[in-house]
Amino acid sequence: MGTIPNHTPKPHRRSTLFYVVLVLATAGAVIAGLALLLNIAQRKQEAQSPFYRVVELNDSIEDPEIWGKNFPMQYDGYVRTVDQKRTRYGGSEAVPRTPDQADPRSIVAQSRLEQDPRLRTMWAGYAFAVDFREERGHAFMLEDQTYTKRQEVAKQPGTCMHCHASVYVPYKKLGDGDLIKGFEKMNQLPYKEARKLVSHPVACIDCHDPSTMQLRVTRPGFMEGIRALKASQGVADYDVNKMASRQEMRAFVCGQCHVEYYFKGPEKRLVYPWANGLRADQILAYYEETGFKDWTHAESGAPALKAQHPEFEMWNQGIHGRSGVACADCHMPYQREGALKISDHHVQSPLLNINRACQTCHKWSEEELKTRAETNQERTLSLRNTAMDALIQLIGDIKAAKAGGKTDQQLEQARNFQRRAQFLLDFVEAENSSGFHAPQEAVRVLGESINYSRLGQVALRDGKSVAGTD
Amino acid sequence: MDFSRHVHILLAVLLGAAVGVGLYTFVYAKGASYMTDNPGACANCHVMDAHYGAWLKSSHGRVAVCNDCHTPAGFVGKYSVKATNGFWHSFAFTSGWFPDQIQITERNLKVTEGACRKCHSDMVHAIQLTSDDDSFSCIRCHRSVGHLE
Numbered sequence: 312m313g314t315i316p317n318h319t320p321k322p323h324r325r326s327t328l329f330y331v332v333l334v335l336a337t338a339g340a341v342i343a344g345l346a347l348l349l350n351i352a353q354r355k356q357e358a359q360s361p362f363y364r365v366v367e368l369n370d371s372i373e374d375p376e377i378w379g380k381n382f383p384m385q386y387d388g389y390v391r392t393v394d395q396k397r398t399r400y401g402g403s404e405a406v407p408r409t410p411d412q413a414d415p416r417s418i419v420a421q422s423r424l425e426q427d428p429r430l431r432t433m434w435a436g437y438a439f440a441v442d443f444r445e446e447r448g449h450a451f452m453l454e455d456q457t458y459t460k461r462q463e464v465a466k467q468p469g470t471c472m473h474c475h476a477s478v479y480v481p482y483k484k485l486g487d488g489d490l491i492k493g494f495e496k497m498n499q500l501p502y503k504e505a506r507k508l509v510s511h512p513v514a515c516i517d518c519h520d521p522s523t524m525q526l527r528v529t530r531p532g533f534m535e536g537i538r539a540l541k542a543s544q545g546v547a548d549y550d551v552n553k554m555a556s557r558q559e560m561r562a563f564v565c566g567q568c569h570v571e572y573y574f575k576g577p578e579k580r581l582v583y584p585w586a587n588g589l590r591a592d593q594i595l596a597y598y599e600e601t602g603f604k605d606w607t608h609a610e611s612g613a614p615a616l617k618a619q620h621p622e623f624e625m626w627n628q629g630i631h632g633r634s635g636v637a638c639a640d641c642h643m644p645y646q647r648e649g650a651l652k653i654s655d656h657h658v659q660s661p662l663l664n665i666n667r668a669c670q671t672c673h674k675w676s677e678e679e680l681k682t683r684a685e686t687n688q689e690r691t692l693s694l695r696n697t698a699m700d701a702l703i704q705l706i707g708d709i710k711a712a713k714a715g716g717k718t719d720q721q722l723e724q725a726r727n728f729q730r731r732a733q734f735l736l737d738f739v740e741a742e743n744s745s746g747f748h749a750p751q752e753a754v755r756v757l758g759e760s761i762n763y764s765r766l767g768q769v770a771l772r773d774g775k776s777v778a779g780t781d
Numbered sequence: 782m783d784f785s786r787h788v789h790i791l792l793a794v795l796l797g798a799a800v801g802v803g804l805y806t807f808v809y810a811k812g813a814s815y816m817t818d819n820p821g822a823c824a825n826c827h828v829m830d831a832h833y834g835a836w837l838k839s840s841h842g843r844v845a846v847c848n849d850c851h852t853p854a855g856f857v858g859k860y861s862v863k864a865t866n867g868f869w870h871s872f873a874f875t876s877g878w879f880p881d882q883i884q885i886t887e888r889n890l891k892v893t894e895g896a897c898r899k900c901h902s903d904m905v906h907a908i909q910l911t912s913d914d915d916s917f918s919c920i921r922c923h924r925s926v927g928h929l930e
Contacts, residue, residue, distance in 0.1 A: 330788060334795065341799045348806040350875045354826065647881045650827060670882040674924060
């Protein structure tokens with residue numbers, strides 16, 4: 312009897328629940344529909360106006376933040392070059408340090424000298440043996456060079472600014488409107504004086520024409536270097552800003568700085584040693600002809616050379632360079648921002664961005680592509696270590712021979728072999744792709760280096776010239 | 782009784798609103814074009830512009846349209862694949878959760894493989910007879926026939 316009333320409210324409760332669920336489901340569907348609708352509307356809108364002119368740009372505006380008002384997405388990527396990320400064989404790690412009077416940096420990159428103490432022996436007597444860290448992103452190029460301990464042990468010229476600062480506007484100011492004159496003047500200033508004339512790391516104006524945004528070369532070192540290279544190939548009076556194709560410019564703007572160079576003569580003119588060609592041995596031949604040396608090796612007395620980040624030269628020897636794939640294709644690949652396609656201005660290792668950087672052309676999985684790149688790098692590094700051991704042994708042998716009373720004349724040939732072995736090894740060591748840019752070329756150069764170290768030891772052992780090697 | 786009627790009216794209004802929004806979105810997004818075989822529809826949203834352009838230049842650019850290779854044969858198969866892909870594409874583009882260089886899924890790769898073997902059965906049935914596993918793939922070697930590289 313008492314159980315019947317309990318049954319009556321149940322259907323009502325059930326139907327209420329049903330309605331609540333139905334309303335929620337309908338609401339969800341409407342929200343999804345509206346999200347889709349608005350998204351499509353937004354994309355259609357974006358496709359109509361790819362860019363808004365907020366400020367008027369001209370050839371004297373150096374500050375990238377002002378350019379960024381017209382190109383906020385590109386600027387956003389550019390600012391992100393502060394990131395410190397590692398790949399398996401490259402990239403920088405953030406290392407904390409206590410700021411002091413001389414150096415206010417609280418974060419730096421890991422020391423390469425601590426990772427591989429053999430580098431100290433290779434560069435004995437040269438500033439690089441004192442402080443050499445993994446390079447950080449573009450954002451740090453000026454700061455890191457200002458505060459490296461190399462500045463304390465060596466007097467650097469203003470030439471360094473060519474590639475460590477946004478220098479286009481300062482050059483023009485210093486040269487009263489003449490870029491080359493400004494370049495020549497700044498080269499001859501002491502570093503600290505030149506440092507006062509610049510204020511930004513590489514900026515928009517260094518690669519872009521402010522009125523058309525087209526790529527352009529603003530660095531005298533590259534203009535003159537590529538002219539010398541083209542002259543050696545039979546092209547007279549090459550003017551890179553008039554004669555290069557758009558795709559070439561997507562590599563040339565990077566080649567303005569990612570190259571081997573030296574400071575020529577007392578006027579410290581920046582020169583890219585390309586008059587014989589871009590290969591490591593062609594560059595070495597150029598130095599042999601001009602008799603240039605960076606310093607005298609402290610342990611062996613050899614007239615040594617320091618190679619500097621020859622990415623542009625190495626890329627030129629590889630299959631990507633051969634196929635016309637430019638630096639920007641992999642290091643600044645196109646990315647989608649809504650309905651727009653822009654170049655990623657967060658310049659970084661393609662291994663951190665495999666989908667956009669590699670899979671545009673290569674239809675393999677990210678894992679497979681990464682493995683391919685790392686296999687090349689691993690093999691290059693393994694041979695680099697062999698070449699490094701060979702060089703260190705040669706340096707040790709020359710040092711011992713010197714201590715044993717051998718004359719400069721008796722040591723001359725071994726020292727020249729050291730100079731060559733060292734430059735070729737350093738060429739691969741300093742190149743920032745761990746061999747990826749041209750794997751076969753990298754190991755060929757290392758093979759040549761090992762051979763020169765061997766010949767140096769033979770010269771010491773026999774005490775006379777090795778036939779047919781000079 | 783009265784309460785229940787009110788609820789029904791409210792429900793009808795809500796449902797109508799949902800259907801209205803859905804219909805408007807369908808028309809605005811050129812939904813009907815996706816029911817056709819017109820390859821232009823696949824490039825409506827520009828994400829596949831490059832694939833569309835590469836198809837035009839490829840050896841199949843004059844003889845096959847997107848649906849010939851990217852949907853299976855038969856009405857049910859064709860429209861169920863269209864519906865599944867349509868849903869996931871809308872989901873991906875609205876959420877933004879997809880890589881810039883879009884990657885074909887395993888399922889869609891199988892559809893394409895089936896399409897190769899369907900049209901070229903005269904050519905490939907002998908190969909199929911000698912290989913009973915699914916590991917061989919036409920486009921492993923002939924990968925530029927659909928989209929020129």
